[in-house]
Amino acid sequence: MRDVVKAFKALSDKTRLRILNLLLEKECCVCEVMQTLGISQTSASRNLSALYDAGFLKLRKNGLWSLYSIDQEGMKEYFPDLINAVRKALEGNEVVAMDREHLKKAERIGPGCARQPS
Amino acid sequence: MRDVVKAFKALSDKTRLRILNLLLEKECCVCEVMQTLGISQTSASRNLSALYDAGFLKLRKNGLWSLYSIDQEGMKEYFPDLINAVRKALEGNEVVAMDREHLKKAERIGPGCARQPS
DNA sequence: AAAATACAACCGTATATGCGCATATAAGGA
DNA sequence: TCCTTATATGCGCATATACGGTTGTATTTT
Numbered sequence: 001m002r003d004v005v006k007a008f009k010a011l012s013d014k015t016r017l018r019i020l021n022l023l024l025e026k027e028c029c030v031c032e033v034m035q036t037l038g039i040s041q042t043s044a045s046r047n048l049s050a051l052y053d054a055g056f057l058k059l060r061k062n063g064l065w066s067l068y069s070i071d072q073e074g075m076k077e078y079f080p081d082l083i084n085a086v087r088k089a090l091e092g093n094e095v096v097a098m099d100r101e102h103l104k105k106a107e108r109i110g111p112g113c114a115r116q117p118s
Numbered sequence: 119m120r121d122v123v124k125a126f127k128a129l130s131d132k133t134r135l136r137i138l139n140l141l142l143e144k145e146c147c148v149c150e151v152m153q154t155l156g157i158s159q160t161s162a163s164r165n166l167s168a169l170y171d172a173g174f175l176k177l178r179k180n181g182l183w184s185l186y187s188i189d190q191e192g193m194k195e196y197f198p199d200l201i202n203a204v205r206k207a208l209e210g211n212e213v214v215a216m217d218r219e220h221l222k223k224a225e226r227i228g229p230g231c232a233r234q235p236s
Numbered sequence: 237a238a239a240a241t242a243c244a245a246c247c248g249t250a251t252a253t254g255c256g257c258a259t260a261t262a263a264g265g266a
Numbered sequence: 267t268c269c270t271t272a273t274a275t276g277c278g279c280a281t282a283t284a285c286g287g288t289t290g291t292a293t294t295t296t
Contacts, residue, residue: 001132001135001211001213001214004135004207004208004211005130005131005132005135006130007207008126008127008129008130008135009126009130009283011126011129011130012123012124012126012127012129012130013123013283013284014119014123015284017119017122017123017126029242029243030242030243030244031241031242031243039285040285040286040287041242041243041244042244042245042285042286042287042288043284043285043286044243045242045243045244045245046244046245046284046285047284049244063242063293063294064241064242064243064292064293064294065242065243066242066243066244078207079203079206079207080203080206081199081200081202081203081206082199082200082203082207084199084203085197085198085199085200085202085203088197088198088199089122089125089196089197089200090122093119093122095119096119127253131253131254133254147272147273148272148273148274149271149272149273157255158255158256158257159272159273159274160255160256160257160273160274160275161254161255161256162273163272163273163274163275164254164255164274164275165254167274167275179263181263181264181272182262182263182264182271182272182273183272183273184272184273184274237296238295238296239294239295239296240293240294240295240296241292241293241294241295242291242292242293242294243290243291243292243293244289244290244291244292245288245289245290245291246287246288246289246290247286247287247288247289248285248286248287249284249285249286250283250284250285251282251283251284251285252281252282252283252284253280253281253282253283254279254280254281254282255278255279255280255281256277256278256279257276257277257278258275258276258277259274259275259276259277260273260274260275260276261272261273261274261275262271262272262273262274263270263271263272263273264269264270264271264272265268265269265270265271266267266268266269266270
């Protein structure tokens with residue numbers, strides 16, 4: 001029960017929904033998220049952690065990068081319809097659509113952040 | 119977007135998930151909820167309101183009773199998969215199963231509360 | 237070795253949320 | 267009209283949460 005509450009709590013925040021929206025597009029490192037959404041590194045890191053702790057994300061480390069992505073398998077096991085619910089809840093939203101546009105450009109922005117991990 | 123956040127926020131509370139579980143069984147008045155879950159009238163009323171404001175419930179007044187139930191149509195329109203996600207997230211949970219048992223008995227408990235509205 | 241980079245953890249503060257108590261409202265009946 | 271019942275709401279308190287700034291740690295680059 002606590003896990004269910006935690007899961008919904010993780011989803012009940014605008015920033016975290018925007019992050020989830022990015023990750024529905026592709027795997028991202030912390031600084032891609034922070035640049036794309038225009039939030040602080042602190043905020044990006046903390047909110048990614050919250051989504052991770054709630055069981056929505058998986059983490060892959062590659063050198064300096066912490067690469068977060070949707071944990072498709074975990075989601076299907078514990079919250080079968082939830083990821084779809086989120087996707088549909090966000091579709092058509094303006095902010096979220098703009099974020100997706102920004103994400104495309106963010107790949108080349110910043111001091112080395114969006115370089116491909118070697 | 120604010121609506122989506124509000125919806126998930128409404129779901130990110132143990133009491134409200136338990137209430138939703140009861141309403142998945144049947145339409146309930148405030149005092150059935152408060153008795154079944156063993157919470158205060160204030161808490162029952164306010165948490166039902168929160169779920170109502172988030173768009174999950176519909177309200178039918180009958181005499182003194184405020185009868186809340188799942189707004190199936192509204193849910194399908196705005197959050198197509200969410201009600202299923204909630205249902206599956208709660209299934210197998212002990213507290214929630216016990217609540218459903220208590221609900222059956224609650225119909226005859228209390229000073230006139232669970233009498234059928236005239 | 238030193239500097240730069242990516243990220244996480246800690247700290248203080250502002251705001252949000254949940255709860256109980258008391259009270260208000262609203263409907264029905266004597 | 268007064269009383270009871272069912273529900274809603276204002277208020278204050280305790281706690282939770284979000285955020286920015288700073289610091290710490292690990293890794294890569296120079």
